Amino acid sequence: MKKVININFQGRVVPIEETAYDLLKQYTDSLRNYFAAEEGRDEIINDIESRIGELFQERIKNGATCITDEDVNVIINNMGRPKDFADADETTGNSYTTGTNPDPLFSQSGYVQGKKLYRDANNKILGGVCSGIAAYFNIEPIIVRLVFIFSGIGFFAYILLWAFVPSSDSVQNGVRKRLYRNPDSKIIAGVCSGIASYFNINVWIPRIMFLIPFISIFFRWGHFGPLSFPNFLGFSFSPGTVLIYIILWLVIPEASTTSEKLEMKGEKVDLNSIKNSVKEEMKDVKQRVSVMGKEAKEFGKSFGSEVGQAAKRTRSSFGDIIVFIVKAFGYFIIGCVVLAIVAALFGIAIAAIGLFPLKDYLLTDGWQTVLAWGSLLFFIGVPVIGIITWLIRRLARIKSKSHLMRYSFLALWLLGIFCFISLIYSVGQDFKSGNTIKEENITMVNPGIKKLEVAASGKTRYYGEHGWLHFAPFANFDEDTSYVNNVRIRIVQSSTDSFTVTMVKMCSGRTRKFADTLAAKMNYTVQQVDSLLYIDRGISITPEDKFRNQHVVVTIAVPIGKMININKTLGWNHWEEFNGPWGDHNWDNSWDKDEMGGWENHYGDDLIMKQDGLYTMNGMKADRNWNTDENENRNDDRDRNDGSTPVIKDTTGGYRYDQTQNAIDSLKLLKEKQVQKVRDSLKKAKEQIDKSLEKLEETKPAKVEAFSPISNQYDFVLDI
Amino acid sequence: MNIDNTASQMRKGVLEFCILSVIKLGEAYPSDIIDKMKAANLNILEGTLYPLLTRLKNAEFLTYRWVESNSGPPRKYFSLTEKGAAFYKELESTWEELSNAVETIIGENGLTTNTTSTNQ
Numbered sequence: 001m002k003k004v005i006n007i008n009f010q011g012r013v014v015p016i017e018e019t020a021y022d023l024l025k026q027y028t029d030s031l032r033n034y035f036a037a038e039e040g041r042d043e044i045i046n047d048i049e050s051r052i053g054e055l056f057q058e059r060i061k062n063g064a065t066c067i068t069d070e071d072v073n074v075i076i077n078n079m080g081r082p083k084d085f086a087d088a089d090e091t092t093g094n095s096y097t098t099g100t101n102p103d104p105l106f107s108q109s110g111y112v113q114g115k116k117l118y119r120d121a122n123n124k125i126l127g128g129v130c131s132g133i134a135a136y137f138n139i140e141p142i143i144v145r146l147v148f149i150f151s152g153i154g155f156f157a158y159i160l161l162w163a164f165v166p167s168s169d170s171v172q173n174g175v176r177k178r179l180y181r182n183p184d185s186k187i188i189a190g191v192c193s194g195i196a197s198y199f200n201i202n203v204w205i206p207r208i209m210f211l212i213p214f215i216s217i218f219f220r221w222g223h224f225g226p227l228s229f230p231n232f233l234g235f236s237f238s239p240g241t242v243l244i245y246i247i248l249w250l251v252i253p254e255a256s257t258t259s260e261k262l263e264m265k266g267e268k269v270d271l272n273s274i275k276n277s278v279k280e281e282m283k284d285v286k287q288r289v290s291v292m293g294k295e296a297k298e299f300g301k302s303f304g305s306e307v308g309q310a311a312k313r314t315r316s317s318f319g320d321i322i323v324f325i326v327k328a329f330g331y332f333i334i335g336c337v338v339l340a341i342v343a344a345l346f347g348i349a350i351a352a353i354g355l356f357p358l359k360d361y362l363l364t365d366g367w368q369t370v371l372a373w374g375s376l377l378f379f380i381g382v383p384v385i386g387i388i389t390w391l392i393r394r395l396a397r398i399k400s401k402s403h404l405m406r407y408s409f410l411a412l413w414l415l416g417i418f419c420f421i422s423l424i425y426s427v428g429q430d431f432k433s434g435n436t437i438k439e440e441n442i443t444m445v446n447p448g449i450k451k452l453e454v455a456a457s458g459k460t461r462y463y464g465e466h467g468w469l470h471f472a473p474f475a476n477f478d479e480d481t482s483y484v485n486n487v488r489i490r491i492v493q494s495s496t497d498s499f500t501v502t503m504v505k506m507c508s509g510r511t512r513k514f515a516d517t518l519a520a521k522m523n524y525t526v527q528q529v530d531s532l533l534y535i536d537r538g539i540s541i542t543p544e545d546k547f548r549n550q551h552v553v554v555t556i557a558v559p560i561g562k563m564i565n566i567n568k569t570l571g572w573n574h575w576e577e578f579n580g581p582w583g584d585h586n587w588d589n590s591w592d593k594d595e596m597g598g599w600e601n602h603y604g605d606d607l608i609m610k611q612d613g614l615y616t617m618n619g620m621k622a623d624r625n626w627n628t629d630e631n632e633n634r635n636d637d638r639d640r641n642d643g644s645t646p647v648i649k650d651t652t653g654g655y656r657y658d659q660t661q662n663a664i665d666s667l668k669l670l671k672e673k674q675v676q677k678v679r680d681s682l683k684k685a686k687e688q689i690d691k692s693l694e695k696l697e698e699t700k701p702a703k704v705e706a707f708s709p710i711s712n713q714y715d716f717v718l719d720i
Numbered sequence: 721m722n723i724d725n726t727a728s729q730m731r732k733g734v735l736e737f738c739i740l741s742v743i744k745l746g747e748a749y750p751s752d753i754i755d756k757m758k759a760a761n762l763n764i765l766e767g768t769l770y771p772l773l774t775r776l777k778n779a780e781f782l783t784y785r786w787v788e789s790n791s792g793p794p795r796k797y798f799s800l801t802e803k804g805a806a807f808y809k810e811l812e813s814t815w816e817e818l819s820n821a822v823e824t825i826i827g828e829n830g831l832t833t834n835t836t837s838t839n840q
Contacts, residue, residue, distance in 0.1 A: 011793040031767075040774040047770040047796065051750065057792055080765030 004066045010046075010053035015066040023072045024052075027081075034082035048079060119161075129161045137324065180255035189249045210245060250389045250405070342387050349380045363427070363546075371423040378416025382409060431508040431549060435515035439555075440503045445528045447498035451606065454489070454556065455567035457527065457534035486539060486551040487524075491564060493609055494557035501526060501533065506551040521545055524552050558609040565606050731762070737811045738762060739772060740800065743782065744808055747797040773798060781807050 003018040016024070031048060035041040055075050056067055064071070119128035130148055134141035182193035185203060192210060196203040363369055386409045494500055505522045509515030522545075527534045539550045558564050607614045742753050750769055757764050776782045781804035786794040800808065 035771065038771065038774075040771075040778055044771045044774045047750070047774070048767060050793065050795075051766060051770070054751075054792065061791075078766055080767035082767075084765055085768050085771070 009056065010050040012053045012057055014053070014056045014060070016056075016072075017066055017068050020067050020069045020072045023069060023076070027072070027076050030082050034085065052079065133161075137328075139324075179252050181249070181252050183254050188245070190254065191245055191248045191252065194252060194255070195248075247385055247388050247392070250385070251392045338387060338391070342384065345380055345384050345387075349376075349384065368423065368426050371419045371426065374419030375416055375423055378412050379420040380416070382412045382416055386413070430510050430546075433509055433512045433515055435505075435507055435509065435512065435519040437504060437506065440505070442501040442503055442526045442528070444499055444501060446530065447500065449499070449531050449562075451531055451563035451565060452499050452528075452533055452556070452558070453531055453565040453567055454533045454535060457525070457536050486549070487536070488551070488553045489535070489566075490553060490555045491614065492555060492557050493613075494559040497559045497562075499559065499562070500557040501528075502555045502557075504553045504555075506549075506553070508548045515548065518545060518548055518550070522550055522552070526554055558614075560609050560611060563606050563608045564614075734815070735764065735768075736772065736776065737808075737815055739769070739776070740781070740804065740808045740811065743798050743800055744805070747785075747787075747799045749787075749795055749797055753798075776804070780804070 004015050005018055006015050059071055119132040130144040131141040134144045179198045180194050181190035183190050185193045192206040193203045195206040505519045507515055507518050509518055524536050524539050541547055606617050742756050782798050783801050784796045784798045787797045788794050
C-alpha cells in the first residue's frame with residue numbers, strides 16, 4: 001500500500017507515489033547541488049525537469065495509474081546522476097581544469113559562488129576537511145593543513161568537521177548522507193539510532209557506548225571521590241555522555257520527512273559498492289601521494305611569488321583578497337571571544353564541581369541548595385551547551401527552524417543569572433556579621449618552664465592535601481568533618497616571667513548572635529603537656545555548623561630570657577590571615593606593630609626572647625621585620641607619645657615590650673645638638689658685640705658723639 | 721592512466737561536434753538529438769546533454785524557440801546561429817584533419833578500422 005500524491009511538475013499534474021516523489025526530489029536536489037556553480041543552472045535544471053515531466057506524461061498515457069519508484073529510477077538512470085556527468089565535464093568543461101583535479105566542484109572557481117562547505121573527496125589525505133576548507137576560502141590546502149596540525153584544538157575540530165560536513169562525494173552520488181536523529185526507533189531522542197544508521201552499524205553499539213558510563217558508575221561508586229573531576233570529560237563519568245547526548249540532540253535535526261530518512265540512511269551499502277569504493281580508494285592512493293608532492297611544490301612556488309600572482313592563479317582579484325583578510329580577521333576575533341567565553345565558563349564549571357563537596361559546609365538546606373543547583377545548571381551549563389551547539393550548527397550549516405531554541409536558551413540563562421545572584425547575596429548574608437571578640441586564657445599546667453615547644457596535636461597530626469584541587473582554607477574534608485586551616489599563631493613578649501597563652505575564636509554569621517553561638521561551638525583546643533604546647537592545626541567543622549570563616553588566633557607570650565621552639569610538625573602549614581568582618585576592629589589592625597614576625601623561618605629552632613625581640617641561639621635576630629625602616633616607624637610612634645615619657649608596658653596582652661632606651665638615646669642626642677646650636681649662636685653674638693665695642697672705642701674721639709648711640713644700635717641689630 | 725577514462729574522453733571530445741552537426745540539419749528537440757545519437761550507436765545520457773546545450777547557447781552558438789506541442793507545455797527547439805555555423809565549420813575541418821591523421825596511423829598499424837568507424 002502506498003500513498004499517491006498529485007504534484008504540479010513543470011506545468012503538468014502528475015500523480016506520483018510519495019516514495020517516488022521523495023526519490024525525484026532528492027534527484028533534482030542533487031542536480032541543483034551539482035550545477036550550483038554553473039552559470040545557467042536554473043535553465044539546465046528546468047530543461048531536465050521538463051524532460052522528466054514529458055517522460056512522466058508518456059508513462060501515464062501508456063496506461064500507468066501513477067508514477068512509481070521504478071519509473072523514477074528508470075528515468076533517473078536514463079538522465080544520468082551527477083556522478084555520471086562529472087566524467088563528461090572533465091574535458092568539455094573549463095580549460096583550466098587540470099588532470100590532477102578532476103572534480104568540477106573544486107576545480108572550477110565558480111564553486112566558490114556556491115559557498116557551501118564540503119569535504120573535498122578528491123584531494124583528501126584523511127577526511128578531506130582541510131582541502132574542503134581551502135576550496136571554500138580559495139586558498140592553498142597546505143595552509144589549512146598546517147593550521148590544523150599546529151593548533152591545539154585542531155584534532156578535535158577536525159573530527160567534528162569530518163562528522164558534520166558533507167563530503168563532496170555525496171553530492172556526486174546524488175544521495176547525500178547526513179546525520180539525522182531517527183524518530184522511528186528512538187528511546188529518548190533517536191540520537192543513537194541516527195548515529196547507527198549514519199555509520200551503518202547496529203543500533204545497540206552507540207547505545208551501549210552511551211550507557212557504559214552508567215553501568216560502570218555502579219561499580220565505581222565506591223571509588224568515586226569528590227575530587228575525581230578530570231574524569232568528567234572522559235567517558236568514565238556519566239555527565240560527560242549525558243552532555244554529549246544533549247548536545248547531539250540539539251545539533252542533529254530529526255529526520256521527519258521521507259527524503260530526510262533516505263538521506264539519513266544514505267546510499268545502500270552492498271557488496272558491489274564496497275568493492276567499488278575499495279577499488280577507487282586503492283587507485284586514488286598513488287595519485288594522492290603524487291598530488292601531495294605537486295601541491296607542496298606549487299605551494300613553495302606560489303609562496304615565493306608575489307601576492308598578485310597568487311591572486312591571479314586562484315582567480316580572485318585584489319579586492320577579494322582584502323575582503324578575505326578582513327573576514328578572516330573578523331572570524332579570528334569572534335573565534336577568540338567565543339573561545340574565551342567557553343574557557344571561562346568551563347573554568348567556572350570545573351571550580352563549581354570541585355567545590356561541590358563543600359556545598360554542605362557552605363550552604364544551608366532549602367533555598368540555597370536549590371539556588372546552587374540552579375546556577376550550576378542554568379548559569380553555567382546552559383551557555384556551555386548553547387555555545388557548543390551554536391558552533392557545531394554554524395560549522396555544519398544546519399539552520400534552526402525557529403527562534404524557539406534561542407529564546408528558551410536565553411530564558412534559561414537569565415534564570416541561571418537570577419539564581420546565581422540570589423545565591424551570592426544569600427551566602428553573603430550568612431557572612432555578614434562577626435562574633436563578639438573575646439580572649440580566652442589557656443590555663444598553663446606549668447607556666448614557669450624554661451623552654452616551651454609548640455607542636456601540632458595528635459588528632460590532626462597528619463592529613464595530606466589530597467586531590468588535585470585544593471581550596472584554601474579547607475585543608476581536608478569528608479562527609480562529616482572538614483578541617484579549616486584558619487589558625488594564626490602570634491608570639492609576643494610576656495610582661496611577666498611566665499608563659500601565657502590566649503586564644504581568640506572568630507567567625508561570621510547572619511547575625512552577631514548566630515556568630516557567637518557558632519564561635520562557642522568551635523572545636524579548637526590548645527593544651528600544655530610538660531614542655532610541649534599542643535595546638536590543633538585546623539578547626540574541625542561539621543556540615544551542621546557550616547563554614548562561616550572560622551578563625552583562631554593563638555597568642556603565646558614568652559617571658560624575657562626564656563625559649564620557644566616551633567615544632568617542625570607545624571612547619572609546612574599555611575598561616576593565613578583572613579579578611580573577615582573582624583578586620584573592622586581596631587585592636588586587630590594594630591597587631592602587627594609589636595609582634596614577632598619572621599619566626600616562620602625558624603621551625604624547629606630554639607628561639608630566645610630578649611629585651612628587644614626573639615633571637616636564635618647563635619645570636620641572630622629571628623625577626624626579619626626589624627630593620628631600620630621599622631625603627632623609624634617606632635620613633636614616630638614615640639613622638640606621638642610626647643617623646644620623653646616612657647611607654648607603659650601593655651600588661652593585659654603582653655603585646656608590647658620595652659623600647660624606651662632607644663628613644664631616650666635618640667632624644668638625648670637631639671637635645672645635645674640643640675644645646676650646641678644655641679651655644680654656637682650665643683658665642684657668635686658675643687664676638688660681634690666685642691668687635692663693635694672695639695670699633696666704637698677707636699672712632700670715639702673723631703666722630704660726633706651724638707650719633708654714636710644710634711650707629712651702635714644699628715650695628716648690633718644687623719649682627720643679630 | 722585508466723582505460724575507461726580514455727575511452728570516455730575520446731567520446732566526449734567529439735560530443736559537441738556531434739550535437740552541432742545534428743542541429744545543423746534543422747531545428748532539433750533535445751530528445752531528438754539523443755535519439756539520433758543512439759541510432760548512430762553513440763550513447764549519451766540526457767542529463768549531460770542539457771548542460772552542454774545551455775553552455776553552447778550561452779556561448780551564442782545556439783539559439784532556441786518555444787514550439788507548442790500537442791501534449792503539455794511548449795518545447796524548446798534548438799537551431800544554429802551564424803556564429804555557431806562558423807564554429808561548426810572550424811570543428812569540421814579540425815575533425816577531418818584529425819580523423820585523417822588517425823585513420824592513417826591506424827591504417828599503418830593495420831589495426832581494425834572497423835571499431836573506430838562504428839563508434840563514429
